Amino acid sequence: MQYLKNYIGGSLREPISGNYFENFCPSTAEAFSLVSDSDERDVELAVNAAKKAFSQWSELPVQKRSDYLMNLAEIIESKLEMLAQAETRDNGKPLWLSRSVDIPRAVSNFRFFATAILHFSSESHAMEHIALNYTLRTPIGIAGCISPWNLPLYLLTWKIAPALAAGNCVIAKPSEITPYTAFLLSEICMEAGLPDGVLNIIHGYGHKAGTALCKHPEIPIISFTGGTHTGKIISESTAPMFKKLSLEMGGKNPNLIFSDCHFEKAIQSGIFSSFLNQGEICLCGSRIFIEKNIYERFRDELVLKTNQLKTGDPLVAECKLGAIVSKQHLDKIASYVKLAVKEGGKILTGGNIYKPAGRCEKGWFFEPTIIEGLPVECRTNQEEIFGPVVSLIPFENDEEAIRFSNSTEYGLSASIWTENLNRAHTVASKIKAGIIWVNCWLLRDLRTPFGGMKSSGLGREGGWESLRFFTESKNVCIKY
Numbered sequence: 001m002q003y004l005k006n007y008i009g010g011s012l013r014e015p016i017s018g019n020y021f022e023n024f025c026p027s028t029a030e031a032f033s034l035v036s037d038s039d040e041r042d043v044e045l046a047v048n049a050a051k052k053a054f055s056q057w058s059e060l061p062v063q064k065r066s067d068y069l070m071n072l073a074e075i076i077e078s079k080l081e082m083l084a085q086a087e088t089r090d091n092g093k094p095l096w097l098s099r100s101v102d103i104p105r106a107v108s109n110f111r112f113f114a115t116a117i118l119h120f121s122s123e124s125h126a127m128e129h130i131a132l133n134y135t136l137r138t139p140i141g142i143a144g145c146i147s148p149w150n151l152p153l154y155l156l157t158w159k160i161a162p163a164l165a166a167g168n169c170v171i172a173k174p175s176e177i178t179p180y181t182a183f184l185l186s187e188i189c190m191e192a193g194l195p196d197g198v199l200n201i202i203h204g205y206g207h208k209a210g211t212a213l214c215k216h217p218e219i220p221i222i223s224f225t226g227g228t229h230t231g232k233i234i235s236e237s238t239a240p241m242f243k244k245l246s247l248e249m250g251g252k253n254p255n256l257i258f259s260d261c262h263f264e265k266a267i268q269s270g271i272f273s274s275f276l277n278q279g280e281i282c283l284c285g286s287r288i289f290i291e292k293n294i295y296e297r298f299r300d301e302l303v304l305k306t307n308q309l310k311t312g313d314p315l316v317a318e319c320k321l322g323a324i325v326s327k328q329h330l331d332k333i334a335s336y337v338k339l340a341v342k343e344g345g346k347i348l349t350g351g352n353i354y355k356p357a358g359r360c361e362k363g364w365f366f367e368p369t370i371i372e373g374l375p376v377e378c379r380t381n382q383e384e385i386f387g388p389v390v391s392l393i394p395f396e397n398d399e400e401a402i403r404f405s406n407s408t409e410y411g412l413s414a415s416i417w418t419e420n421l422n423r424a425h426t427v428a429s430k431i432k433a434g435i436i437w438v439n440c441w442l443l444r445d446l447r448t449p450f451g452g453m454k455s456s457g458l459g460r461e462g463g464w465e466s467l468r469f470f471t472e473s474k475n476v477c478i479k480y
């Protein structure tokens with residue numbers, strides 16, 4: 001069994017507790033590695049290493065920092081197949097998805113911010129004949145980056161890359177459920193010759209290692225992606241220290257299907273937005289609102305297409321859905337489907353734990369599931385399930401569609417399907433969510449602001465938003 005040690009000060013270190021816990025492969029339910037059970041003592045070591053590295057790293061010419069990040073991108077790209085296999089083993093997602101999305105996106109994250117930082121500039125404000133203001137944007141210090149299990153390397157690098165590009169040192173805490181590619185990244189950093197202490201990766205549980213990171217007085221900035229409940233805890237623990245905070249949290253996103261949509265495209269995209277990555281993407285459209293006059297047609301076609309999806313061994317190319325990330329999460333999904341039935345929902349397809357034959361017979365799988373007949377305000381339609389489960393709800397008119405969409409505590413994203421330009425603009429402006437797609441889903445431009453409203457998020461990531469977040473601005477006013 002491989003020991004996933006911490007990466008501190010440029011080398012791999014045992015956790016000070018000496019303890020490890022098992023890391024499982026979701027598609028076989030077998031433990032395949034041991035994760036460092038880190039605590040505040042390991043975080044302290046990482047803080048000391050990062051402090052030592054900070055002055056040199058932050059003062060390095062921007063081009064040099066950019067070169068380091070480009071080099072990381074190149075090494076990740078050269079190991080794409082190995083990393084994709086590792087991600088699939090750790091998370092359960094189909095290998096074709098790790099190959100085409102997760103690892104390529106980790107490469108893009110490093111490349112994007114390695115080049116963005118070369119073009120990052122700050123403002124100047126001339127007060128005519130009186131004075132000149134100019135704004136300096138400087139690195140903040142040690143950034144804590146905490147990431148979830150659904151897109152492990154993809155989301156970890158989405159935070160690390162801009163933080164490092166902006167001149168900060170980083171202590172990263174990947175999810176304890178999927179730590180494997182983060183561990184491989186630490187080996188890549190050593191191979192790339194990244195200066196010691198610039199990036200440190202601490203493994204372990206959220207309530208131990210994560211809490212220690214958030215509470216450490218010498219880590220003034222935290223970027224977190226994960227559940228809303230955890231976001232609240234982090235908010236509470238960091239507020240008295242006035243830490244700079246970015247929170248990317250849960251969602252219960254609406255997918256709005258108007259009768260004037262391009263039907264085939266809406267169906268095809270609906271399949272993806274419901275079940276891609278087993279529905280374990282914060283942006284998945286788990287509530288599908290369908291205009292009444294096409295409700296039956298859309299429902300029947302969606303069920304038909306869903307029944308054609310193969311669930312099973314993530315190494316088999318035909319399998320569109322792989323394994324659910326953990327036994328605990330599988331049970332949570334199953335319990336929500338039970339709740340849906342109790343609340344009066346009718347299961348149109350799926351609804352059960354699935355056991356594929358062969359290599360994955362012990363793995364954790366769930367059938368893609370479509371439910372109808374539930375009111376918008378019931379728990380199934382209000383709470384994030386984060387699995388391959390969607391609920392269909394008919395609507396009467398635009399006003400009702402907007403009201404239904406805005407009826408949860410969340411506000412991360414929405415998809416609108418209509419060929420009517422006026423309707424698209426109007427509905428997009430009225431939905432309370434940070435990311436709106438019209439006639440598409442998950443189409444991402446890394447320059448755009450990314451994040452949620454209400455209980456889905458605080459702050460934005462992406463493009464200049466990330467670089468502004470990871471820098472401190474200072475205005476200098478010079479009187480003529």
Ligand code: NAD
Binds near residue numbers: 226
């Ligand atoms: P989680 O909140 O359980 O864990 C996320 C990370 O936080 C992990 O690294 C965990 O160890 C750490 N953590 C847990 N408790 C902590 C604490 N008290 N202090 C500090 N760190 C702590 O979330 P998860 O189950 O890993 O991920 C699923 C959630 O993430 C879903 O709600 C999903 O919607 C959300 N998500 C949001 C986005 C987005 O961009 N908005 C993207 C992906 C996932």
